[in-house]
Amino acid sequence: xxxxxxxxxxxxxxxxxxxxxxxxxxxxxxxxxxIEVLHxxxxxxxxxxxxxxxxxxESLGLPLSKVxxxxxxxxxxxxxxxxxxxCVVCTGTACYIKGAGxxxxxxxxxxxxxxxxxxxxxxxxxxxxxxxxxCSIAPAAVIDGKVHGHLxxxxxxARIEKVV
Ligand code: FES
Numbered sequence: 001x002x003x004x005x006x007x008x009x010x011x012x013x014x015x016x017x018x019x020x021x022x023x024x025x026x027x028x029x030x031x032x033x034x035i036e037v038l039h040x041x042x043x044x045x046x047x048x049x050x051x052x053x054x055x056x057x058e059s060l061g062l063p064l065s066k067v068x069x070x071x072x073x074x075x076x077x078x079x080x081x082x083x084x085x086x087c088v089v090c091t092g093t094a095c096y097i098k099g100a101g102x103x104x105x106x107x108x109x110x111x112x113x114x115x116x117x118x119x120x121x122x123x124x125x126x127x128x129x130x131x132x133x134x135c136s137i138a139p140a141a142v143i144d145g146k147v148h149g150h151l152x153x154x155x156x157x158a159r160i161e162k163v164v
Contacts, residue, residue, distance in 0.1 A: 007029075007059060008055060008058040008059055010055060011051035011052065011054075011055050012051075012145075014145070015133055016044040016045060016132055016133050017055075018133070019040065019044050019131075019133050020037065020040050020041055020044060020052075020055075020056075023036065023037055023040035024037055024040075024056075024059055024060065029059060029060055029061070030060070031060045031061060031062050033060065034056070034060060034062065034066075034067065034070055035070060035074070037056050037059075037060065038053075038056065038067070038070065038071055038077060039076075041056065042076075042077060042078060042129075043129060043130035043131060044129060044130075044131065044132055044133065045088065045129060045132075045142075046078070046086070046088035046127035046128060046129040046142070047078040047079060047080050047081060047086075047088075047127055048071050048077055048078065048079055048080065049079070049080035050080070053067045053068060053071060054067075078116065078127060081118055081125030081127060082118050082122055082125065083118040083119065083122055083123060083124045083125030084122060084123050084124070084164075085123060085124050085125070085143070085144050085160075085163050085164050086124070086125045086126075086127060086142075086143070086144060087107070087124065087125070087126050087127070087141055087142070087143045087144075087156075087160055088126075088127045088128065088129050088132070088141060088142040088143075089103050089104055089107070089115065089126065089127070089128050089129075089139075089141045089156075090128070090129050090130075090131060090132045090134070090138070090139065090140045090141060090142075091104070091115075091128045091129070091130065092129070092130045092131035092132075092135070093131075094131070094135035094138040095131075095135070095138040095139040095140055096139075097138070098138040098139040099139050099152075099153075100138075100139045102153050103139055103141060103151060103153055103156050104126075104128075105153075106153035106154075106156065106157055107126055107156070107157070107160070110157050110160075111124060111126070111160070113125075113126050114126065115127060115128045116128075123164045124160065124164050129142070132147065134147055134149055136149075137149025137150050138150075139151050141156055143159055143160060143163060144163055
């Protein structure tokens with residue numbers, strides 16, 4: 001008899017969840033892998049939010065309170081920022097080589113915020129991710145959950161300006 005374990009469904013169709021699933025599978029969905037899995041989420045999404053922590057908790061069979069506890073205890077983890085809109089700039093190797101640093105500088109010049117910061121009017125938070133799984137369209141960024149690739153500084157600024 002084979003036992004099939006029902007895994008929870010990812011919070012969205014975003015293909016970055018596949019990267020998280022791979023990370024959890026590699027660890028055999030062990031509760032001990034919590035910190036490593038939270039790192040994987042942050043590396044892919046730039047921050048942890050309620051949906052991602054719930055998904056990780058359910059997948060690893062842990063109480064949500066435990067996941068929140070770990071996420072808030074360690075300063076390495078960024079919780080969902082306070083800005084009304086978010087722009088996550090991928091600063092992974094592929095994106096970095098293709099000019100992610102210029103994107104970050106452009107945002108700083110235009111909006112006055114660095115990675116990890118939120119504008120004073122709380123309209124925009126800027127975060128970084130280590131790889132959002134879109135290396136083939138580097139440099140890439142995610143604005144309010146939508147992935148954009150082959151970005152020039154001007155294009156990125158224009159796209160951010162459209163939403164803020
Ligand atoms: S390094 Fe940026 S998408 Fe992979």
